[in-house]
Amino acid sequence: MKQDVMPKVSLIGAGPGSKDLITVRGLGVLKTADVILYDALVSEELLAEVSPTIPKIYVGKRCSQHSFTQDDINILIVENAYRYGHVVRLKGGDPFVFGRAHEEIEYVESFGIPVTVVPGISSALAVPSSQGIPMTRRGVSSSFWVMTATKRDGSFSDDLKYASQSSTTMVILMGVRKLEAIVQEVSKYRGSYTPIALIQNGTKKNESCTISTLQGMQEASLDIDKTKPGIIVIGNVVAEHPSFFEEEVQRVLHSAL
Numbered sequence: 001m002k003q004d005v006m007p008k009v010s011l012i013g014a015g016p017g018s019k020d021l022i023t024v025r026g027l028g029v030l031k032t033a034d035v036i037l038y039d040a041l042v043s044e045e046l047l048a049e050v051s052p053t054i055p056k057i058y059v060g061k062r063c064s065q066h067s068f069t070q071d072d073i074n075i076l077i078v079e080n081a082y083r084y085g086h087v088v089r090l091k092g093g094d095p096f097v098f099g100r101a102h103e104e105i106e107y108v109e110s111f112g113i114p115v116t117v118v119p120g121i122s123s124a125l126a127v128p129s130s131q132g133i134p135m136t137r138r139g140v141s142s143s144f145w146v147m148t149a150t151k152r153d154g155s156f157s158d159d160l161k162y163a164s165q166s167s168t169t170m171v172i173l174m175g176v177r178k179l180e181a182i183v184q185e186v187s188k189y190r191g192s193y194t195p196i197a198l199i200q201n202g203t204k205k206n207e208s209c210t211i212s213t214l215q216g217m218q219e220a221s222l223d224i225d226k227t228k229p230g231i232i233v234i235g236n237v238v239a240e241h242p243s244f245f246e247e248e249v250q251r252v253l254h255s256a257l
């Protein structure tokens, strides 16, 4: 450790994807970093806002690239804090939504290094919103439930089953690879005409959105690139999407040919 280095860590939520959806505070603190450790979902354009002389270290966990374990990341944060001073740990969305932020905070603080958190706009809220899908709507849905579909062992979580049995808007993260199985499971409890949306690369230039019913999604899913991160929204609010009825009519006409 250099003599004048004062180790500290800022955990910043980068927002859902588009570089201008980080908060004003988040961007301000990001620009004071001595080193940045960032996740797979953080946009390159946002990183370009910071001086090129600041080291930027990728610590993502995406399957196709070198994968860091949570222990690796914890150690890297502390090492870089002693080496450079102010570490910005930049995480997609909000750090506390499926972000394992508490594990990083506990580890860093065990070395006596101070940690501050700057909240971010979670993709769970912003991605459906960017597509014009309301999470709640008077008379349609009075709540939303953000969940991951499966447990560590790959089996469906009880939350998925309970939410399916209610009228809540279901917002499912980290579920794209299991899309067909999720649709099948939810269909056991909700009607097969229940609207569903899958939004990938939300708020980014390459954002895509597939809108259908649970029944229609079984077929539509064949054309979906399951390697891209996405958010699944299930519930009657999805019918508010501008293209819901048009897409459904096209699908019915197509299958009748």
Ligand SMILES: C[S@@+](CC[C@H](N)C(=O)[O-])C[C@H]1O[C@@H](n2cnc3c(N)ncnc32)[C@H](O)[C@@H]1O
Pocket (backbone or CB within 6 Å): 015, 016, 017, 041, 091, 092, 093, 094, 095, 096, 097, 098, 099, 121, 122, 123, 124, 127, 172, 173, 174, 175, 199, 200, 201, 202, 203, 204, 229, 230, 231
């Ligand atoms: C490990 S979770 C982290 C969530 C993050 N902390 C947040 O608040 O948005 C990663 C999952 O978030 C969802 N996600 C994050 N950004 C997304 C985006 N721009 N478009 C679609 N889904 C996204 C996907 O379901 C992805 O698998």
